[in-house]
Amino acid sequence: MKTLLNMKKTKNENVNNNSIGVVETQYHTIAGQGDELSLESGEKLGPVTLAYETYGNLNADKSNAILVLHALSGDAHAAGLSLEDHSVGWWNDMIGPDKAFDTHRYFVICSNVIGGCKGSTGPSSINPATGKHYALDFPFITVADMVHAQRRLIDYFGIDKLLCVAGGSMGGMQALQWVSSYPEKVRSAVVIASTLKHSPQQIAFNEVVRQSIMADPSWYEGSYYEYGQPKKGLSVARMIGHITFMSDKSMEEKFSRRQKSDKFSFGFDPAFEVEKYLHYRGLNFAQRFDANSYLYITKAIDYFDMSGLNLIPLGKTVDTRFLIISFKSDWLYPSYQSQDIVRLLKKRHADATYCELNSTYGHDAFLVEINEQTTLIKHFLDKTFNGYMVAGKHGR
């Protein structure tokens, strides 16, 4: 996170540095409210805990709530400073006083997805039926299941309709899923660097990532919790990921062909700076993210499909307003996929605005290109919130 923040500072000099200060992750267990979660697979999951954070204050009529949705390896800690590990939230430059998601005005919630490993119920959680980690006994989950769980959290806050659901990458998929599953509960959606469905290339990268983890004998068919993570496989998996998150150009800018040593070194140790960077990222990830969660979540997004009539069924209209953003240099979630979202929304007579931003940061841009995203999102939320207040709580 710190690396990202440094990048942000150089790239976005006029980002305001108002911080929401110290935050603490909280936990909500759904089972306390009633039954288990019914999953798309037909299986039941319970008890289900969601880790979440909130920023700002919910207003009296609960009309100012924004649900921020994280990407593949993200977590509930989207903004502010955690005293637990002294980390700054992954979207800290976007969420806070006077920022894109202005906490003077809005109540922002970010919840970790189920299947994850950052406090929400996932394959590394204890299975109450056995007293052991679920591992591969954890049921298969989908993006819809993630959203159904989040809906229970929103119910817990007594929020009838969200002002906005917003996220990049897998966060954008969840935003689309929210519209599909609960159109009446979503006033607006911000979908950044995302897609209606994975292309075969995206599935292929995820499959290689999974195979890399599963090829590690320390994975033990998922039952590695007593012995530690399958570090080597997980590290290679994440190295692949990091190549796809950056662009050819941003790699050139950041590393070029620089070598740590001036001496032409023969051998198989990493010699180029880009190699060392990937090693560092891979090992770091293997220390902080559960390998099985990576398997479950990549599979969930591969199966995600909002194309055709899945997003808005025939005969239905939605009053949700959409802001779709993509980045020119993002080749993992290329702009044509965002344009496909817009095309589908227009076809279904939805209110959609699209903007392609000129960043060179590749897919990472949704985390680091703050200025232009701030302008677009601030204005979009203003308009949504003001229109909302005029029209009354339930929209048009």
Place this chain on the structure above:
Amino acid sequence: MKTLLNMKKTKNENVNNNSIGVVETQYHTIAGQGDELSLESGEKLGPVTLAYETYGNLNADKSNAILVLHALSGDAHAAGLSLEDHSVGWWNDMIGPDKAFDTHRYFVICSNVIGGCKGSTGPSSINPATGKHYALDFPFITVADMVHAQRRLIDYFGIDKLLCVAGGSMGGMQALQWVSSYPEKVRSAVVIASTLKHSPQQIAFNEVVRQSIMADPSWYEGSYYEYGQPKKGLSVARMIGHITFMSDKSMEEKFSRRQKSDKFSFGFDPAFEVEKYLHYRGLNFAQRFDANSYLYITKAIDYFDMSGLNLIPLGKTVDTRFLIISFKSDWLYPSYQSQDIVRLLKKRHADATYCELNSTYGHDAFLVEINEQTTLIKHFLDKTFNGYMVAGKHGR
């Protein structure tokens, strides 16, 4: 190979099917002629054997010889039918009677690179000093070392000057290296889908490939020859490769999101056709290509650098004619890298022609887009050969 040939047939209906018939790989041991090979690392290697094939006949004044150079996992079997494994050469549609490299007219040689595993001396060869496989005792090799070895083969044929050196991808790098190392011996060069040097993104992909192999405990620090290949790691490595060889579009055309089973199947077995394809390719490769060769050769191409004055030193001119070809959808060796080659050649007053072809096949295009390549190369060779005959053996 058969899959590629089928693709070619549908894509290139007017490719002529004249085959040069049955061919046999031959072997030439350099050490027999004299000393060992002095490598760029300062080490010596010997004896050195090169596997090679030839097609067509060398003319009386030995002025019609073309050296075809293969890519990363290629071999000497570039054309015709091998009775050993009933395989058709990897550039069979380009080499043969009346084809791009017309064997009625030219004498075509293709030699496997040192460091490889297809009959040339490499890490899987027996180290005469120990009687065991070299494994990681094999010295570090560079693209220049590959070319120095090939030069000894050309000497063996008594060829003073090659009419052309030609290759795609790593084959194109060898072609450039030939010009750099032996400009007086190269009348022309065809450089397809290649580069002056690897970008950090290309190095990054190769490093992930290497790490995937080395993360497999069955790699045994390179000393796996008694136990069999590190199959899982090598398979994952090749899966990554195959993603980079294709384009987003060609994957969409070939696989889309098709699943073998209509049923939505939960679990981590490959479900999408693209996943099954990658698995097949990965396992197939692990059965046919030496893991250590993959490590050595990827490292050689990462260190390759013909930028600046490396290709043509200051104060020198070359009379080599160049044809540079790239493919619009090739994102592994993008067109801008070919344009960089052309820019450098023009700056150094060399005779260079450039063409970007409109294929959707990605990097694989150099193997499968036959029609347009044939037109360009046929014409280029005609002109080179005719000019050569008029001007006399030693050029203009």
